[in-house]
Amino acid sequence: MANKDYYTILGIEKGASKEDIKKAFYKLAHKYHPDKKGGDEAKFKEVSEAYSILSDEKKRAQYDSYGRVFNDAGQGGFQGDVNGFDFSQFTGGAGFNFEDLDLGDILGDFFGGRRAKRGRDISIDIELSFEESIFGAERKVLLKKSSNCTTCNGTGAEGTETVTCERCNGKGRINNVQRSFMGSFSTVRECDVCYGKGKIPKKKCHICKGLGVVDKQEEIRIKIPSGIEDGEMIRLSQRGEAIPAGAPGDLYIKVHVKKHATFKKEGRDLTMTLNVRLSDALLGSKYTVRTLEGDLSVKIPEGISSGEILRVKGKGVPTEDHKERGDLLIKVSVELPKKLSGKAKEIVEKLREQGI
Numbered sequence: 001m002a003n004k005d006y007y008t009i010l011g012i013e014k015g016a017s018k019e020d021i022k023k024a025f026y027k028l029a030h031k032y033h034p035d036k037k038g039g040d041e042a043k044f045k046e047v048s049e050a051y052s053i054l055s056d057e058k059k060r061a062q063y064d065s066y067g068r069v070f071n072d073a074g075q076g077g078f079q080g081d082v083n084g085f086d087f088s089q090f091t092g093g094a095g096f097n098f099e100d101l102d103l104g105d106i107l108g109d110f111f112g113g114r115r116a117k118r119g120r121d122i123s124i125d126i127e128l129s130f131e132e133s134i135f136g137a138e139r140k141v142l143l144k145k146s147s148n149c150t151t152c153n154g155t156g157a158e159g160t161e162t163v164t165c166e167r168c169n170g171k172g173r174i175n176n177v178q179r180s181f182m183g184s185f186s187t188v189r190e191c192d193v194c195y196g197k198g199k200i201p202k203k204k205c206h207i208c209k210g211l212g213v214v215d216k217q218e219e220i221r222i223k224i225p226s227g228i229e230d231g232e233m234i235r236l237s238q239r240g241e242a243i244p245a246g247a248p249g250d251l252y253i254k255v256h257v258k259k260h261a262t263f264k265k266e267g268r269d270l271t272m273t274l275n276v277r278l279s280d281a282l283l284g285s286k287y288t289v290r291t292l293e294g295d296l297s298v299k300i301p302e303g304i305s306s307g308e309i310l311r312v313k314g315k316g317v318p319t320e321d322h323k324e325r326g327d328l329l330i331k332v333s334v335e336l337p338k339k340l341s342g343k344a345k346e347i348v349e350k351l352r353e354q355g356i
Contacts, residue, residue: 006050006063014064018055025051117195117246119146122239124253128224130260131292134270134317136226144217146241148248149208156212156244157201165194172198195245213242222253227268227317230257263292268326269316273333276300281334291315291328298330306334 007014010024025047034041053059126139148154164170168191176187190196204210220239228234232255240249264271274287284302288295298310309329316326340348 004046004050006054009046009050010054016054021051021054025055117190117243119241119243119246119249121249122241122251124251125256126222126253127256127258128228129258130263130265132224133228133230133255133257134226134265134292136228136318136320137224139222139224140219141222142217142219143251144215146213146215146243147218148242149205149212149214151207152205152212154212154242155201156205156208156210158203158205159201161202162199163202165191165198165200167191167193168198170198172196197245211244213244220251224255225320226322227265227320228255228257229265230255262290265317266329267317268319269329270326271329271331273331274298274310275333275335276304277335278337281306281332289330296328300332304332304334306332308332 007016010016010021010028012020012024016024028047029044029051030036032040032044032047034044053063122143122145124141124143126141128137149156152158165172168174172191172194173188173196174191176189191198194200201210205212208214220236222234222236224234234253234255236251236253238248239251242248262272270292272289274289276285276287280287280300281304282302284304285300287298287300289298290296293315296312296315298312300310309331312328312330314325315328318325337344
């Protein structure tokens, strides 16, 4: 057996008690088991090897004295098959002591079937006009997916009468017992006939054949809230894929908003730029602005400067309940003529003489 620091592998002190050793292994076995998501087979074998030595008094004494273990076969090391969870091939005869170690607790997340069954989530994309994103909209999409059977309302039965499942004898779970010279332990999985219910319909639904779900096209209505942003996600609970005897997944809708030639959204306000002639900026005027809701008359005050903001209250983005709205912010851009006629130049010269 290669020299390894088994105490460091289990994260314990050299004088640790049997209970400390067991607890350390319990924690690490749960963390690294290869059947678990994020597991690590190499590390699982390593902590299992460390436990097999330190949990045995004779082997631990040899290891503490010589840094290795001498066993009957003359060979050491871990040779178990973790994929099948068969620990029967640990060398040294004694192997693991499972008498007071509950493997069902350690591996319950994936052997015990404790996690709630849930269908697959679905993700789709939709494109909205700028106006739809501001005021909200309603869309209908047609999806082909697994859905609850409408004939039996997802029960899989014609009528309400049920009988005991013969596969699991009404328990809803099936035990799988494994034996070795160390003893036996069992794993538990959900019954694949009654899906954990213990009962099956006496007469199966003729549409879904007792599954409770069917593949079909389903029209789904999507309500788009006002003021939604580009890239935002809408979640419709339980509108994803359905599965037998479980909750459907969710439907996620990613929103893409087209840009507008005139307007931009800033929070609850709409912004735009209005080009104003120099004479109108100096003398004041009225301009007609085409908004998302139609034409709007805007007063340009006398002597306005380029870059000033005109605020039109209540013409921005509505709240979701449409009881309040933001404002329309109009940024004034004064246009300077690139070329003046002779008469215009004379007028400007007179203005300059007056200090304007």
